[in-house]
Amino acid sequence: MLSPGATIGVLGAGQLARMLALAAARLGFKTHVFAPSADEPAFDVCAARTIAAYDDPDALDAFARAVDVVTYEFENVPAATAEFLDARRPVRPNPRALALTQDRLVEKEFVQGLGVETAPFADVPDAGALARAVAKLGRPSILKTRRLGYDGKGQVAIRGGGDLGALFRALGGAPCILEGFIDFVKEVSVVAARGVDGEFHAYDISENQHENHILAETRAPAAILPETAVRAKEIARRIAEAEDYVGVLAVELFLVKSGRSERLIVNEIAPRVHNSGHWTLDGALTSQFEQHVRAIAGWPLGSTARLGRVTMRNLIGDDAERWPEIAAEDGACLHLYGKREIRAGRKMGHVTRIELE
Amino acid sequence: MLSPGATIGVLGAGQLARMLALAAARLGFKTHVFAPSADEPAFDVCAARTIAAYDDPDALDAFARAVDVVTYEFENVPAATAEFLDARRPVRPNPRALALTQDRLVEKEFVQGLGVETAPFADVPDAGALARAVAKLGRPSILKTRRLGYDGKGQVAIRGGGDLGALFRALGGAPCILEGFIDFVKEVSVVAARGVDGEFHAYDISENQHENHILAETRAPAAILPETAVRAKEIARRIAEAEDYVGVLAVELFLVKSGRSERLIVNEIAPRVHNSGHWTLDGALTSQFEQHVRAIAGWPLGSTARLGRVTMRNLIGDDAERWPEIAAEDGACLHLYGKREIRAGRKMGHVTRIELE
Structure with missing residues (x-):
């Protein structure tokens, strides 16, 4: 177990790295963020920063020496980077889990190999x-x-x-x-975590609504049959165990209905904290970000208890200009990522609304 | 209203500044922390830092130029420092509110002048x-x-x-x-906020238990009569209005009982976020830290809705060594302040437990 005061190294400096750094700070950890360009959200909230290319061996070596564990906020970390770092410090989730999700063909073969359905x-x-x-x-x-x-x-x-x-x-x-083609009725996702010792906790299943191929809204809990929720968590657990996964992962699933029965088809695995888990920041006792930090630090996992019925809405592009209205809305929990420039399709923040049960 | 992306200047770099910086980041603000010594909790989570004496005019001037508003985490900011900065940028809470609470005699005379009882x-x-x-x-x-x-x-x-x-x-x-001497049955506190436009919101009253003169535990809501809670909030409002206060303040009150009736006596005013409000981080929709940032940024105040029955316990000195046990406790929300050295009487962190209602 890493002790408080240890340093978490994060590859990538976007909003996911930012929210990981904020969660790490709560637990007394320092964060060292590594990314190629300077003007990024996570650099405003970390104890140390490296601005260098992902294939710069000197920078990577110095980074590895400065941190106690390495994680990443995006799945397109070059495999060579992950392996270089893994030879020096634990990389969590491990490079194999990363590689599996970097290639859609490999990922689908892996999932089917577990006896789980894909398209x-x-x-x-x-x-x-x-x-x-x-x-x-x-x-x-x-x-x-x-x-x-x-x-x-x-x-x-x-x-x-x-x-x-x-x-x-x-x-x-x-x-x-x-x-x-899959004729699905909705997309749901499981956000779950697996610890160093194999402990596994999944949050309540959420359902996702996309607009222009970008996640627009997540609601938790998903309106699905109880046995479907159990099955979704079981799929996430099977994937995590097969990968000897450590950290938070998200599994996006298509829900297909025939009559009253529900079937789940894996769409995609994300080896990281995920947009469909942002609701946990305000809507669960432990956020997915803290859960990830706990897992990669070798700590016990936190409680995934949900505080109410939660809706998370992304603020994409111009949506961010609505911040004054959202700031004035009673009970709305606003999150902005500190991105200077609004661009179409860019995730600028999100807002969570909770209906206490 | 400050727009997201603006910079909040904070005097002091302890745990309160740290939690303010984390809350500011949620809303898309940057934080610039000013303090005399480098190895302090808030420096790990801020976008910019100045390490200089509070009476260094060049450093203060540069700090003022770099920020959009100034606040502080402790009431012993030298009056000259607050005035120097206030001539350049808004200092919130204002220097007069600061001065009033720096002197116990002046503070008591002020409170009595409002028709509110003190010892x-x-x-x-x-x-x-x-x-x-x-x-x-x-x-x-x-x-x-x-x-x-x-x-x-x-x-x-x-x-x-x-x-x-x-x-x-x-x-x-x-x-x-x-x-x-006051023969009180318990100490309670009101944590409240007043916005630039005079909007006022108080959290539910909490009750505090001290050990060795240091706050040990806060429970919200306090077990007091409903009319006592109303009166406590009214006292905080009267103080805030009289000071043209902007930001979060805490008022510590002694509760005196005679028969079944309850009387409140002001013990102390803190012109800042307060240890007895830490429960709001996990136990309220808006934390006192976000509330303070909202107020000083000229934003509308957030919801003070409480999520359950909350107990906040400070981790003082050696208590911090119990982190592995607390990390493993189901539902316990652990906060550690990133202080390197454990010292007797030093506030190292806190833990919040919520009983969902």
């Missing part, structure tokens, strides 16, 4: 393979780059007609995966 | 005056320095016998005040 998929290494994949999975389907996609970036829908070669080239000619 | 008191400018004061107020009574006392420091009990001259000299020969 049907096919490997699309080149334009030729796309025609065969579409023939197999039908239309509509979604072509996604295997790597580096987020918030709807790096993907394109395959509907009737269209030049498949052109669609493939539109994604830069990178290796892709084709995913079959 | 009986007498001015003790010198050893000779002490004998007359004791003759007037009787024994037991308490001799306190007019300035710079906290946590039981700068005070001595006058009981039967004893050499009054020696007792006076034991407090360094500084101007003192003698306070008559």
Whole structure:
């Protein structure tokens, strides 16, 4: 167990790193943030900072010497960076968990290997393979780059007609995966944590609503059958155990209904704190950020007890200009990430509303 | 109203400044901390820092230029410092409110001038005056320095016998005040905030238990009559209005019972966030720290709704070594202040326990 006063190293300096640093401070830890550019949200709240490229070995080495454990706020940390650091300090979640989620094909094969359902998929290494994949999975389907996609970036829908070669080239000619269409009623997510000793705690399942491919709103608890909630937590636990995972992870799931029964299909795994868990900052006894810090520090996990019915709404782009109105709203918990420039699609903050039960 | 991205200047870098900085960050503000020594809790979580003496005009001037509003975490900020800064940037709470609480004699006269009861008191400018004061107020009574006392420091009990001259000299020969004995059943406190526009919100009254003259435990709500709670809030409001106060203040009150009726006597005013309000971090929708930031930024105040029955326990000195046990306690919310060295009587952190209602 790391003692209070120890230093948590964080790769990435966006809002997730910022909220991790704030949570780490509550527990008496210092945070050292490492990121390539200076003007980032987390740099305002950390004890130490390194501004350097993720492939700068000298900077990484000095960073490793200055911290007691390394974590990250985003899954696209280069594998070489994670391995370099892991040879010097514990990297949590471990580099293997990171690698598994960096490639959609590898991730889906991993999940299916656990006996857990994913969307049907096919490997699309080149334009030729796309025609065969579409023939197999039908239309509509979604072509996604295997790597580096987020918030709807790096993907394109395959509907009737269209030049498949052109669609493939539109994604830069990178290796892709084709995913079959899922007729889901909603997306839910499990945010859970696993400790160094294998202790596992999941928050209540939340349901997510997207707008323009970006998470817009999360509500907890999700309106799902009790057995579906149990099953969702079990899926997260199975994934975490198979990866020997340490820290918070999020699993996004599609909920498919046939009659009154509900089925869960894994959409994506995020090896980190997740936007759909922001509601825990105000709506649970332990926030996902503190939970992550506890886990990677080797501490016991905190209580995931929920304080009421919670709705978290993202403030995206111009939404952030509504801060005076939200600040004046009775009971609204406002969070702003300290980003200087408002840009379309940029997550600027969020607001949580709690209905005490 | 300060916009998110603005910089809050804080004088003092202890745990209160640290928790203010964490709250400011939630709302998208930056914090610039000013204090004389480097190894302090707030320096780990702020965007900018100045390490300089409180009477260094160049450092103060540069600090004022770098911030949008100035606040402080302790009431012993030199008056000259507050005035120097107030000529350059808004200082909130204002220097007059600060001055009023820096001198126990001035504070008591101010409170009585509002028609609010204090302990009986007498001015003790010198050893000779002490004998007359004791003759007037009787024994037991308490001799306190007019300035710079906290946590039981700068005070001595006058009981039967004893050499009054020696007792006076034991407090360094500084101007003192003698306070008559109050046979109170408990100490309660009001933590409240007043906004720039005069908006006033008080949290539920809490009750405090001291050990060795240091706050040990706070429970909210206090077990007092509903009309006593109303009266306590009214006292805080009257004080805040008379001072044209902006920010969070705490008023410590003695509760005296005669039969079933309850009477409140003002013990002390703290022109700042207060240890007896720490329960609001986990136990209220808006913490006292966010409330203070909202007030000094000219924002509307947040909801003071309480989430349950709350107990806050300070971790003083060696108590901090119990962190592994508290970290493992289900539902306990642990806060550690990042102080490197454990010292007897030093506030190292606190733990909050909530019983959801």
